[in-house]
Amino acid sequence: MTFSLKGKTFIIMGVANKRSIAWGVARSLHGAGAKLIFTYGRDRTERSVRELAGTLEGEPSLVLQCDVTNDEQITACFAKIKEDVGLIHGIAHCIAFANKDELDGEFVDTTREGFLLAHNISSFSLTAVAKAAKDLMAEGGSIVTMSYLGGERVMPNYNIMGVAKASLEANVRYLAYDLGKYGIRVNSISAGPIRTLSAKGVSDFNSILRKIEEEAPLKRTTTPEEVGDTATFLFSDMSRGITGENIHVDSGYHIMG
Numbered sequence: 517m518t519f520s521l522k523g524k525t526f527i528i529m530g531v532a533n534k535r536s537i538a539w540g541v542a543r544s545l546h547g548a549g550a551k552l553i554f555t556y557g558r559d560r561t562e563r564s565v566r567e568l569a570g571t572l573e574g575e576p577s578l579v580l581q582c583d584v585t586n587d588e589q590i591t592a593c594f595a596k597i598k599e600d601v602g603l604i605h606g607i608a609h610c611i612a613f614a615n616k617d618e619l620d621g622e623f624v625d626t627t628r629e630g631f632l633l634a635h636n637i638s639s640f641s642l643t644a645v646a647k648a649a650k651d652l653m654a655e656g657g658s659i660v661t662m663s664y665l666g667g668e669r670v671m672p673n674y675n676i677m678g679v680a681k682a683s684l685e686a687n688v689r690y691l692a693y694d695l696g697k698y699g700i701r702v703n704s705i706s707a708g709p710i711r712t713l714s715a716k717g718v719s720d721f722n723s724i725l726r727k728i729e730e731e732a733p734l735k736r737t738t739t740p741e742e743v744g745d746t747a748t749f750l751f752s753d754m755s756r757g758i759t760g761e762n763i764h765v766d767s768g769y770h771i772m773g
């Protein structure tokens with residue numbers, strides 16, 4: 517068994533810029549020799565994704581649009597991957613969204629529209645993508661998504677995103693059950709707080725980072741590289757016995773309090 521992922525192809529969903537957790541995953545997988553395909557949601561992120569993908573050595577990566585709220589785009593994206601690449605070995609799903617005004621104040625004020633939007637993009641999209649990708653993982657595969665401790669316990673201001681992450685973690689377990697018979701594993705990484713574009717939407721994010729530095733066993737915050745390396749482990753045969761799991765990469769903060 518080895519960490520080398522030479523000859524394997526992975527889809528990276530959710531790079532927005534160089535701070536994105538998805539980019540940390542991409543760099544780690546690239547370092548292990550994997551071939552990458554990138555997808556982006558909105559038109560405005562395309563340039564940034566193409567520029568970053570272009571910085572990776574070797575054969576240029578395929579870059580495709582896949583707004584996960586759009587069924588036709590999901591179908592077209594995976595049809596194109598099937599046509600161009602055929603076989604894939606895994607997907608890094610690093611996608612979430614909630615209205616900024618609902619990541620502040622009280623959860624009880626969440627609107628129906630905001631609740632459904634957060635669940636649609638941050639949880640259902642994993643189910644939709646797993647379904648679209650299943651047949652492309654004919655040799656088995658590994659799907660990794662990103663969660664947060666706010667899905668397990670109340671984290672002030674995380675609000676609707678916490679409820680969406682609880683849904684995502686249950687989603688992982690049900691997908692793991694269904695897809696296990698095809699040799700496809702499904703896991704989540706519960707990452708500690710990292711200063712990214714999405715994190716900017718969470719009110720008072722700086723004090724959350726300070727709390728981790730003070731209280732987490734490792735006394736430091738999490739980096740996208742640490743999350744990327746754990747994802748690479750989950751994509752490799754080294755983790756072949758693990759599915760339906762939620763691995764905390766958070767300097768150990770989840771054991772406190």
Ligand code: NAD
Pocket residue numbers: 529530531532533535536537538556557558561582583584585609610611612613637662663664665706707708709710711712713714715
């Ligand atoms: P990010 O803003 O860099 O990435 C979020 C990505 O989601 C962006 O690329 C965005 O374009 C994409 N996205 C949003 N709506 C989409 C849609 N409709 N279709 C396709 N893509 C869409 O932020 P990030 O922090 O790297 O977030 C990646 C994942 O990590 C998210 O699931 C997030 O909840 C999770 N996470 C983040 C932290 C943190 O502190 N940053 C901690 C734990 C988990």
